[in-house]
Amino acid sequence: MTRRLPKITVWRAIFAAIMLVGLYATYRRIMYGLGGVTNLSDRFPWGLWIAFDILCGVGLAAGGFTLVAIVHIFNVERYKPILRPAILTAFLGYTLVVVALLYDLGRPDRLWHPVVMWNPHSAMFEVAWCVMLYTTVLFLEFIPVVLEKFGWHKPLGWIHNISVPLMIAGVLLSTLHQSSLGTLFLIVPEKMYPLWYSPILPLLFYISAIAVGLAMTIFESWHSSRAFGRALELPLLASMGRVLAVLLSVYLWVRCLDLMHRHALGLLTRNRTETWLFLLEIALLAVPAALLFQRSVRMNPGALYAAAVMVIFGFICNRLNVGITALEASSGTNYVPRWSEIAITLAIVAAGFAIFRIVAEYFPVFEVQAREPAFSEARETAEARVEVG
Amino acid sequence: MSKAILYDSTLCIGCRACEGACAERWGLPYNEKVAAEEIISAHKLTAIETHGERYSRRLCMHCVEPACASVCPVGALQKTALGPVVYDPEKCFGCRYCLQACAFQVPSYEWNLRLPHMRKCDMCYERQSRGEPTACAAACPTGATKCGERNALIAEAHQRIADKPDGYFHKIYGLEEAGGTSVLYLSAVPFEQIGLRTNVPHQALPALTWGALEMVPDVVSTGTVLLGGIWWITNRRAEVAKAEGKRK
Numbered sequence: 001m002t003r004r005l006p007k008i009t010v011w012r013a014i015f016a017a018i019m020l021v022g023l024y025a026t027y028r029r030i031m032y033g034l035g036g037v038t039n040l041s042d043r044f045p046w047g048l049w050i051a052f053d054i055l056c057g058v059g060l061a062a063g064g065f066t067l068v069a070i071v072h073i074f075n076v077e078r079y080k081p082i083l084r085p086a087i088l089t090a091f092l093g094y095t096l097v098v099v100a101l102l103y104d105l106g107r108p109d110r111l112w113h114p115v116v117m118w119n120p121h122s123a124m125f126e127v128a129w130c131v132m133l134y135t136t137v138l139f140l141e142f143i144p145v146v147l148e149k150f151g152w153h154k155p156l157g158w159i160h161n162i163s164v165p166l167m168i169a170g171v172l173l174s175t176l177h178q179s180s181l182g183t184l185f186l187i188v189p190e191k192m193y194p195l196w197y198s199p200i201l202p203l204l205f206y207i208s209a210i211a212v213g214l215a216m217t218i219f220e221s222w223h224s225s226r227a228f229g230r231a232l233e234l235p236l237l238a239s240m241g242r243v244l245a246v247l248l249s250v251y252l253w254v255r256c257l258d259l260m261h262r263h264a265l266g267l268l269t270r271n272r273t274e275t276w277l278f279l280l281e282i283a284l285l286a287v288p289a290a291l292l293f294q295r296s297v298r299m300n301p302g303a304l305y306a307a308a309v310m311v312i313f314g315f316i317c318n319r320l321n322v323g324i325t326a327l328e329a330s331s332g333t334n335y336v337p338r339w340s341e342i343a344i345t346l347a348i349v350a351a352g353f354a355i356f357r358i359v360a361e362y363f364p365v366f367e368v369q370a371r372e373p374a375f376s377e378a379r380e381t382a383e384a385r386v387e388v389g
Numbered sequence: 390m391s392k393a394i395l396y397d398s399t400l401c402i403g404c405r406a407c408e409g410a411c412a413e414r415w416g417l418p419y420n421e422k423v424a425a426e427e428i429i430s431a432h433k434l435t436a437i438e439t440h441g442e443r444y445s446r447r448l449c450m451h452c453v454e455p456a457c458a459s460v461c462p463v464g465a466l467q468k469t470a471l472g473p474v475v476y477d478p479e480k481c482f483g484c485r486y487c488l489q490a491c492a493f494q495v496p497s498y499e500w501n502l503r504l505p506h507m508r509k510c511d512m513c514y515e516r517q518s519r520g521e522p523t524a525c526a527a528a529c530p531t532g533a534t535k536c537g538e539r540n541a542l543i544a545e546a547h548q549r550i551a552d553k554p555d556g557y558f559h560k561i562y563g564l565e566e567a568g569g570t571s572v573l574y575l576s577a578v579p580f581e582q583i584g585l586r587t588n589v590p591h592q593a594l595p596a597l598t599w600g601a602l603e604m605v606p607d608v609v610s611t612g613t614v615l616l617g618g619i620w621w622i623t624n625r626r627a628e629v630a631k632a633e634g635k636r637k
Contacts, residue, residue: 030503031503032501032503033499033500033501033502033505034498034500034505035500035501036501038500040485041500042430042431042488042494042496042498043494045488045489045498046485046489069616072620073619073620073623074619075620075623075626075627077627104484105483105484106481106482106483106484106485106498106499106505106506107481107482107483107504108482110463110482111482113462113463113480113482114462114463114482117463117464117465117480118464119459119461119463119464120602121460121595121598121602122459122460122461122462122464122486123598123601123602124462124484124486125462125463126602126605128462168612168613168616168617168620171612171616172608172609172612172616175608175612176605176609179601180602183598183601183602184486186597186598186600187456187459187489187490187595187597187598188489188490188492189594189597190492190586190589190590191492199597199600202601
């Protein structure tokens with residue numbers, strides 16, 4: 001058979017278009033500075049790149065540490081088949097966060113400065129260190145996949161020897177920086193709309209990151225099962241849906257208590273953009289929570305997937321609200337991202353999907369699943385005995 | 390003792406001599422077009438604002454416990470013992486957290502440069518360390534901007550209010566705002582009427598972040614013991630299960 005050029009499909013055409021526009025925006029970013037590609041100003045110094053690429057990017061990659069904790073620390077072995085894809089997502093996510101930082105920093109050539117210039121009083125300093133260290137941990141957690149592929153057993157053994165401390169470090173580093181992303185905003189009590197400013201922002205960021213990590217795992221399992229034509233680990237995902245429902249309920253209840261204690265619930269009677277975006281965010285988290293309590297939803301792949309997607313959108317909505325909506329009114333300006341900000345964000349997301357696909361195709365990311373088949377037969381019994389924690 | 394600036398809005402005649410002196414000290418262009426901009430920016434580090442027949446002046450407040458210095462991840466901003474909050478452009482990597490954190494919307498960024506820096510007033514740190522007054526205070530023809538020790542200026546402000554109780558709004562802006570600032574304001578009218586932010590918390594802002602950050606060592610140590618312990622228990626359980634499985 002002769003080698004043919006890759007087939008042009010609708011998705012590939014869209015991907016190429018996104019990458020081309022992103023490339024042009026990148027050129028403009030380099031040539032004309034932040035002012036040439038963003039609508040940022042002295043009054044509104046952080047925009048889409050911080051709120052989406054960084055806050056959402058780090059959060060959406062939380063499935064990595066959540067599953068490592070479940071499988072290797074709580075020793076719930078049966079989640080193993082979806083561990084590797086989650087670690088791959090996390091590793092790619094963090095790498096892309098660093099790429100996004102290169103766009104957002106005024107001086108990307110000085111990205112390394114926090115390594116040698118310290119300020120332990122800065123939440124961003126802590127985030128920078130944690131992201132740096134955790135990306136290294138993720139690299140070490142993922143590299144066995146590559147070593148297996150090429151049959152290099154010696155380094156595989158070295159990594160295996162340090163795997164337990166490595167995993168504990170990964171979970172701790174994630175706990176620290178997922179919550180510290182919320183700490184970033186504690187310094188602006190009077191600037192932030194009270195529906196979102198709360199002294200417990202770090203806690204809220206942490207719980208919601210774990211929840212969205214699980215939702216992302218369901219999301220990517222569903223997509224890869226379609227892309228690679230393999231069986232969906234439905235019983236596993238269904239029991240994850242159960243955990244997700246509980247986590248979301250806890251999160252929403254804490255949010256509710258927080259608003260009550262700060263006497264901020266009255267703000268919901270005001271007809272403002274903030275109110276509507278807040279309600280959208282809450283609805284996108286409350287509806288899937290209610291759905292996931294239904295057994296019929298959990299056991300239906302399409303419905304389970306839809307609930308996970310809703311959680312992901314609810315999470316994104318929350319981070320965009322914290323990073324943008326909540327700060328608009330006090331800034332005295334009206335920030336709307338410019339086309340080039342959106343173009344670069346889209347290009348980074350598209351690159352993430354593409355790299356995941358390529359890596360999953362050439363490396364044994366889903367191999368563990370192949371060794372332990374027959375999950376689909378055991379769906380009823382497996383769903384019945386949930387043993388997390 | 391730390392240096393401060395007292396700006397008395399009732400004495401200001403809006404001549405903009407402070408703006409010109411400031412531009413000269415920084416080597417920034419100053420002309421009629423720039424003078425007409427009543428907002429601080431990367432090319433104008435102090436600005437006179439017109440509020441009806443009154444004037445107000447904007448510049449870095451040089452907080453006693455500055456939010457900008459506490460949030461800067463690379464320590465490019467420092468509160469000096471002398472009083473001014475100074476900036477090291479060689480450290481700054483452009484995260485703009487200082488712009489976000491400042492309760493007074495002071496720091497400005499060189500948005501359109503390829504290799505940009507943050508810009509803000511440094512209360513003429515160089516001049517003041519030589520014992521000279523700030524460029525703006527030296528240029529002010531009416532004494533509306535006065536430079537001196539913070540405690541002495543606070544006492545003087547109280548005295549001015551006591552001497553002319555009808556001429557002043559009976560408060561000093563900067564005494565408690567954000568935990569106290571090294572730029573103090575006197576005004577004939579409530580401060581929001583001359584464009585000052587009056588919703589700024591009366592507490593030092595860095596403490597808000599520190600309350601969360603100081604828990605890091607506790608979280609790390611407790612977390613290590615907890616996670617290690619859980620692993621030890623669950624792993625033992627798995628080993629026992631395996632061993633029993635083999636025996637059968």
